[in-house]
Amino acid sequence: MKYKMEYAVYTNRINIITKTILPIKKNSRITRIYFGEEFCEYKFPSLEEIKEAYSLAIKNNLRFTLVTGPVTNSKIENIVSSLQYLESQKSFIEIIFNDWGVFNIIKSFSRLTPVMGRMLVKINRMPRYSIHLPIPFSYLVTNENLWETQKNVLKDTNLSVEVYRQFLKRQGIKRIECDLVPQGINLNKEWGFYFSFYTPYSYITGGRTCEIAGIYQKYKSQFVTQEKCTQPCKNFYISFETNGYTLPLKQFGNSIFFENKKLVPVYLKSKIFNRCVIEFF
Amino acid sequence: MLSIPLNYLTRKSDLEKLISLGISHFYIGYMPSFWYQKYGWELSTNRRFFPVLPHITAETHLREIISTAHKHNARIFLALNYHYYSWKQYPFLRKIIKLSEELEIDGYIVSDLALILYLRREKINREIHLSTCAGCYNTQTISFYEQFGIKHFNLPRKLSPGEITELLNTTPSYITFEILIFGEWCKYSDAYCFTAHGYNRENFCNSFFIKKLVSKQKGAIPEEKLPSTAIPHCGVCIISKLHPYNNRIIYKLSLRSSDYPGIDKTTLVRKILKILKSGDISAQKCQKIMDKYCHKKHACAYEI
Numbered sequence: 001m002k003y004k005m006e007y008a009v010y011t012n013r014i015n016i017i018t019k020t021i022l023p024i025k026k027n028s029r030i031t032r033i034y035f036g037e038e039f040c041e042y043k044f045p046s047l048e049e050i051k052e053a054y055s056l057a058i059k060n061n062l063r064f065t066l067v068t069g070p071v072t073n074s075k076i077e078n079i080v081s082s083l084q085y086l087e088s089q090k091s092f093i094e095i096i097f098n099d100w101g102v103f104n105i106i107k108s109f110s111r112l113t114p115v116m117g118r119m120l121v122k123i124n125r126m127p128r129y130s131i132h133l134p135i136p137f138s139y140l141v142t143n144e145n146l147w148e149t150q151k152n153v154l155k156d157t158n159l160s161v162e163v164y165r166q167f168l169k170r171q172g173i174k175r176i177e178c179d180l181v182p183q184g185i186n187l188n189k190e191w192g193f194y195f196s197f198y199t200p201y202s203y204i205t206g207g208r209t210c211e212i213a214g215i216y217q218k219y220k221s222q223f224v225t226q227e228k229c230t231q232p233c234k235n236f237y238i239s240f241e242t243n244g245y246t247l248p249l250k251q252f253g254n255s256i257f258f259e260n261k262k263l264v265p266v267y268l269k270s271k272i273f274n275r276c277v278i279e280f281f
Numbered sequence: 282m283l284s285i286p287l288n289y290l291t292r293k294s295d296l297e298k299l300i301s302l303g304i305s306h307f308y309i310g311y312m313p314s315f316w317y318q319k320y321g322w323e324l325s326t327n328r329r330f331f332p333v334l335p336h337i338t339a340e341t342h343l344r345e346i347i348s349t350a351h352k353h354n355a356r357i358f359l360a361l362n363y364h365y366y367s368w369k370q371y372p373f374l375r376k377i378i379k380l381s382e383e384l385e386i387d388g389y390i391v392s393d394l395a396l397i398l399y400l401r402r403e404k405i406n407r408e409i410h411l412s413t414c415a416g417c418y419n420t421q422t423i424s425f426y427e428q429f430g431i432k433h434f435n436l437p438r439k440l441s442p443g444e445i446t447e448l449l450n451t452t453p454s455y456i457t458f459e460i461l462i463f464g465e466w467c468k469y470s471d472a473y474c475f476t477a478h479g480y481n482r483e484n485f486c487n488s489f490f491i492k493k494l495v496s497k498q499k500g501a502i503p504e505e506k507l508p509s510t511a512i513p514h515c516g517v518c519i520i521s522k523l524h525p526y527n528n529r530i531i532y533k534l535s536l537r538s539s540d541y542p543g544i545d546k547t548t549l550v551r552k553i554l555k556i557l558k559s560g561d562i563s564a565q566k567c568q569k570i571m572d573k574y575c576h577k578k579h580a581c582a583y584e585i
Contacts (some may be wrong), residue, residue, distance in 0.1 A: 040530035068472070069416040070547040072440070073419045073447050100394070101421030124391075124477045134480035136321045140314075146321050153324055154477070156367035171548050185581040205485065207470025208439035213496070213509035224439050224584070231297070236503060249490070 004274060008065065010034035010120045010198070010281040011176055013234075014049040017056055020280075025060040031059045034277055036067030038098055038117060038256040039206055041075040042229050044068070050082050054089065065094040068102050069119065080105060087111050096177060107171070115196075116168065117178040118203060123157045125181050127258035128247040145195045155186045165191055177277070180260040181266055182247065196275035199264050206255030211235055213254070238279070252281040282306055283553060284533040285546075286356075289334050289342075293349050302550055305355040305498060306531055308390060311343055311381075312336040323479040324370075328392075328414060328471070330479030336565040340380065347384045347580065356387040362412035364475070365393045378405065391415075392472075397429050406430070410459065413437055416472025418444075427456075434531070435459040437466065438466045442522040442583055449526045457529045462520065463549065463574075465536025466513045466582050471474040513518055516582030517571055518564040520556050527557065551572055 007030045023236035024030050035044040035053040057064040086093045086108045098102040098117035105112045136146050175194040179202035208224050212233045247258040284306040310327035322332045329335035337343050350357045388408030392415045408431040417434045468486045476485035496503045556567050568575045
């Protein structure tokens, strides 16, 4: 397979696309728009927004990728209606899935190309350990090279398991999204997949207990996002003061990321990835 | 039905006592020395990263636990639910699986799809229960995993009672679920938490970072303040909402000995069994029975 780097712009906000479509078009290296939401089902764009984003992409000769995340039953219909619309466009459109249930739905659409999302590539992100070496708990452990052994495994993913790769191929999955991680990631060109990476943020953790949603939910003892979320994350994010203990951390919505710009040159040299996805949160 | 973890401290007599109370469903993590000598405790076989205590570490202990359970018609499931395993670890996993098969373990709790595929390829047809760490949020996910013969799903800890009921109503009656009702709810979602646990004796979620709320409007200083998040430990009241489905639900206790020094496991189990046997019971009644074990004042997991 020949590798040539493709660049894509990713956002979950339609106003970012409408404001930046012309500069994006002028930059001949950017050939694709990623639109959607990976982390919070309440922020998944409306059908109207998806139609508008797709229309802008096509008018400006850009390819289109819809990004989806884990969803409960109440939000599945939103995804289905989006997929139905995109299927009707009679053009091969990528759909990123981070939930095997959503994949189950994508399978039934013949013109939609499933792409495995980075939340399903469950490698340990280790933002604390790019700067300081981790100290394993060596109680009863006599392996003098414990950290080196662990690091070797921490670079791997379950993509190293052949039966799993065969399964993914049978499902028509040809592209896999990844996060850049400080310890490095072992991917192999011979596996027969294309790989994308995201910058400037790698996802670390998150979930439905959302502190930012909790700003206006003071009556609750924990802040599980519900239907009534007013999405204060549109107006705020969280920055972390870690005194250089970790790579810089930020929380957008319900998810925490680390800045991975410093890792990009190393990964680019490896020529494993052929798509760079530039995030605008 | 209740599901209870067993660990390094579980003696044969403890297990027999729990069985005599009516518990017939248990789960364990197995960390033999050939594993932790190679990979340490942080790269666990399961989702517990503390040395020794949360696991069964000796083969003799494993044999005793399984044979005692089977003698009394109880079932034991082995948690192999780390998010993923590298192919490098599979020779060691194979040893664990081979021993478990020999001892006729009742099934495996798995999160990694690669491991599920591997087990089925190796013609291991025992029950596989989908772990919380796989992230089963919707009916389509259940449908996806059914193709591998999975019929029992550990649900994510952040689903509301309404969302759990929705899953019960939209799946066939042979699909069963396991729901946490007592133990520590992680701050983040298990299935999508990719932090490395255990290093430096500190988890990412417990690290002391100063967080600052920042406005996306340049120059604006937010007046709003970040809330302080409480970590729930109890959600027993959900039984009051889900009791019509009790025949399809196993309620799970996740009791790490280190976290609950003041809790008498037997007393806790007796209280929850009393609630289960009550049938149609209100949340207030649940709280009254739970008494000092009720966390209503601090953090109720399901906000009932």
